[in-house]
Amino acid sequence: QLPKGFVYLSNIDATIKSELRYFSNNNFIGKPIDGYNNNCVIVTLETAKKLEKIQKILIKKNLSLKIFDAYRPQQAVNHFVKWAKVLNDTLMKKEYYPKIPKSQLFNLGYIASKSGHTRGSTVDLTIIDLKTGKELDMGSPYDFFGEQSHPYFSDISKKQKENRFYLRKIMLANGFRPYDNEWWHFTLNNEPFPKTYFNFPIE
Numbered sequence: 001q002l003p004k005g006f007v008y009l010s011n012i013d014a015t016i017k018s019e020l021r022y023f024s025n026n027n028f029i030g031k032p033i034d035g036y037n038n039n040c041v042i043v044t045l046e047t048a049k050k051l052e053k054i055q056k057i058l059i060k061k062n063l064s065l066k067i068f069d070a071y072r073p074q075q076a077v078n079h080f081v082k083w084a085k086v087l088n089d090t091l092m093k094k095e096y097y098p099k100i101p102k103s104q105l106f107n108l109g110y111i112a113s114k115s116g117h118t119r120g121s122t123v124d125l126t127i128i129d130l131k132t133g134k135e136l137d138m139g140s141p142y143d144f145f146g147e148q149s150h151p152y153f154s155d156i157s158k159k160q161k162e163n164r165f166y167l168r169k170i171m172l173a174n175g176f177r178p179y180d181n182e183w184w185h186f187t188l189n190n191e192p193f194p195k196t197y198f199n200f201p202i203e
């Protein structure tokens with residue numbers, strides 16, 4: 001039973017793809033994150049309806065949204081904070097933050113100790129090509145912490161810029177706002193719980 005105002009995204013649009021990275025070992029910590037007990041995407045109803053609208057536009061072009069993270073319990077954020085304090089635990093540094101000292105990941109805005117995700121109306125996502133099943137090339141992988149992931153980073157190919165801006169354009173046109181440090185992170189404008197940081201686990 002989810003709190004009032006929250007839904008399983010698959011109940012609103014079952015065609016949207018997902019890969020909940022914090023439910024797996026494939027994330028910047030290298031282990032499943034506290035509070036992710038199931039592989040399902042939870043968001044506020046308002047967010048789900050906007051994503052459904054975007055998905056309907058993409059499907060016509062043989063494209064689809066792919067969600068990496070959505071509602072994130074506060075216990076997961078606390079796990080990130082605890083991990084950040086152990087400076088010698090750098091299991092996934094090579095893949096996720098090769099050039100940024102671990103001690104700077106929060107200061108530089110790549111991870112937040114009070115995250116919009118915890119309010120239920122923020123999503124990390126990309127677009128996939130349904131013909132190939134592959135993610136569009138955005139010029140850096142999801143959760144790659146570095147300047148390369150800043151939306152306006154210039155040293156990427158024309159196609160990578162086009163892909164980034166297509167995602168950004170469609171999200172902004174449908175009620176989301178972007179984030180300066182990460183091309184994949186968007187928050188719903190007029191979110192229903194702007195001040196509430198939820199802690200119910202994902203199950």
Ligand SMILES: C[C@@H](N)C(=O)N[C@H](C)C(=O)O
Nearest residue numbers: 109110111112115116117
């Ligand atoms: C950790 C990354 N996926 C992310 O969402 N970063 C922002 C800053 C956040 O933690 O809210």
Ligand SMILES: [Zn+2]
Nearest residue numbers: 117123124185
């Ligand atoms: Zn995010």
